[in-house]
Amino acid sequence: MLIGAAGIFGLVMVLVGLAFRRKDTIDGDGQQVRLWIIGFGLVFPALVLGALLLYGLTIGERLSPRAGANVVQVTAEARRWEWRFTYSDAPALETTGVLHIPAGLPVDIAITTADVIHSFWVPRLAGKLDAIPGHTNTLRLEADRPGTFQGVSAEFSGAGYDAFAFRVIAHDKAAWAAFLQGQLE
Numbered sequence: 001m002l003i004g005a006a007g008i009f010g011l012v013m014v015l016v017g018l019a020f021r022r023k024d025t026i027d028g029d030g031q032q033v034r035l036w037i038i039g040f041g042l043v044f045p046a047l048v049l050g051a052l053l054l055y056g057l058t059i060g061e062r063l064s065p066r067a068g069a070n071v072v073q074v075t076a077e078a079r080r081w082e083w084r085f086t087y088s089d090a091p092a093l094e095t096t097g098v099l100h101i102p103a104g105l106p107v108d109i110a111i112t113t114a115d116v117i118h119s120f121w122v123p124r125l126a127g128k129l130d131a132i133p134g135h136t137n138t139l140r141l142e143a144d145r146p147g148t149f150q151g152v153s154a155e156f157s158g159a160g161y162d163a164f165a166f167r168v169i170a171h172d173k174a175a176w177a178a179f180l181q182g183q184l185e
Helices: 002-020 031-063 173-180
Strands: 072-079 082-087 090-096 098-102 107-113 118-120 129-131 137-141 147-152 165-171
Touching: 002 031, 072 098, 072 118, 072 129, 082 098, 090 098, 090 173, 098 107, 098 173, 107 118, 107 129, 129 137, 165 173
Parallel strands: 072 107, 098 165
Antiparallel strands: 072 082, 082 090, 107 137, 118 129, 147 165
């Protein structure tokens, strides 16, 4: 997208420079004017913006939450002042304040709340998504390497909301398998 924007900016700068050049003769039939207006004023921007739209849609589709063989499903429920996480691969397993995920696999998180609106946000892994009472929003995140990441509730939800945080621990394959079997906490 940066390359496309730079291309359009460069063309506009060339056109501005050409506008300051004085031409004493103009084609009698207006061919040159049509080239500039139709070619560079309509066709070029439409092609560049169309290419950027296709690129954005392709990337967005890849990031959309979808069920699949290698997608981990987690439910995150906000409560004043904690997050509770349950895991579809281990239904009896529940954690509070710590979300465990496998590194290198996409994780779809079904986000909801038991009380007021909260926001689920792990800045290093994904964008922010609101938790709304009576509604479930799904966010896909993926950690490319094992590690610990900080998550926050970025929605004002009363006094003390600034301390309403959680951790995300991304495990390698062996540690993830151990977590699902209840051997890690």
